[in-house]
Amino acid sequence: MSFGQTAPRVPNFQRSTQLFEERENHRRWDSAMEDLNDDGFQDLVITDLGPRTAVYFNDGNGVFVKSNQRFQSDLHGIAIGDIDNDGDNDLVFAALEESGISPIYLNDGKGVFEKSDFSGPIEWAERVQLVDIDNDGDLDINLGWGNRLYVNDGKGHFDKSHREIPSGSLFADLNRDGFADIVVAVKNVGFKVYLNDGKGNLSDYSSLEKQDVRFCYTECADIDNDGDLDVIFSNGTEQERYPAGVLLNDGTGRLTDSGQRLSAAAFGFIGAGDLNGDSYVDVIITDRNKPPRIWLNTGKGTFVDSGVTLGEGGLWNNCIVKDLDNDGDLDVFITKVYRGNHGLWFNQFVGHKSK
Secondary structure (H helix, E strand, O other): OOOOOOOOOOOOEEEOOOOOOOOOOOOEEEEEEEOOOOOOOOEEEEEEOOOOOEEEEEOOOOOEEEOOOOOOOOEEEEEEEOOOOOOOOEEEEEEOOOOOOOOEEEEOOOOOEEEOOOOOOOOOOOOEEEEOOOOOOOOEEEEOOOOOEEEEOOOOOEEEOOOOOOOOOEEEOOOOOOOOEEEEEEOOOEEEEEEEOOOOOEEEEEEEEOOOOOOOOEEEEOOOOOOOOEEEEEEEOOOOEEEEEEEEEOOOOOEEEOOOOOOOOOOOOEEEEOOOOOOOOEEEEOOOOOOOEEEEEOOOOOEEEEEEEOOOOOOEEEEEEEOOOOOOOOEEEEEEOOOOOOEEEEEOOOOOOOO
16 A cells, blocks of 8 residues: 555564464463573463463574473463562463462573462452552562552562552553553543552542443553653454554643544554664554554654554454564564464564574
């Protein structure tokens, strides 16, 4: 498609030929990437609602080698971070079954994980987030779709907090004071922002009315290059789909609807990053029914449809945007829930490496 003279460069992605073992009818769901074995490369964890949750180590060229480690069954969400402050990345899972325990697996520093016996989350959950909510230098755990916060003592022991976290919250510093604030989509109401006082106490700061809000996944990034974090949201289920959109931040945490209308996706996850090397944040929106679509930033905080889609069909979940082959540009990994191989795409903006 044609964008005109000032159009952003359209990126080119080459799909990896690597086959992941979780590729048939396995009940996989979430994925996350960080360096797990201290070699400087982004490694991969894929959760599975059965017994097949797996760790893959990156060889540095974007080839992922599965380890033989085993984890608890019925794991849904995954978050990676240094839970016990020993300098390596640990794993925190959300166990989906109501009778289950959401476990912590501690890293020995080489990417070998052992289930922690520390006191910690004992509730089932669909998702898990790590955030330093009280600004004390360690990572706390938010379980479920909100309101189950566990506070870290700095050594990986957790106590359930009395603080109430709204369901579906996204943590981000929205007023540039260094503390983790919250933005949350409220069905049939709109978006609310809660500011953190630096001690983990959250106060209602601003609201943006949007009555067509249904089910939203959100992501924060500086869309208009003014130094603060804006909000990109999807808005749709299998039954009701509304266009994704962009909320611009005034720098204090007060949001305004930019009026942009992006993909109308079912349960659309959002990946954000500079995909074409122009220093502006672009967006990928996944879809339960259709291939993920790339939207390019014009540099003025507005997006144009690139015409580029990734993969085929639907059942795409989550979206990770990172440099996976260490060539200086951003690549993409998207989980395939079932019926197909996970999606790993290498950006051809800098160099070319066949995988």
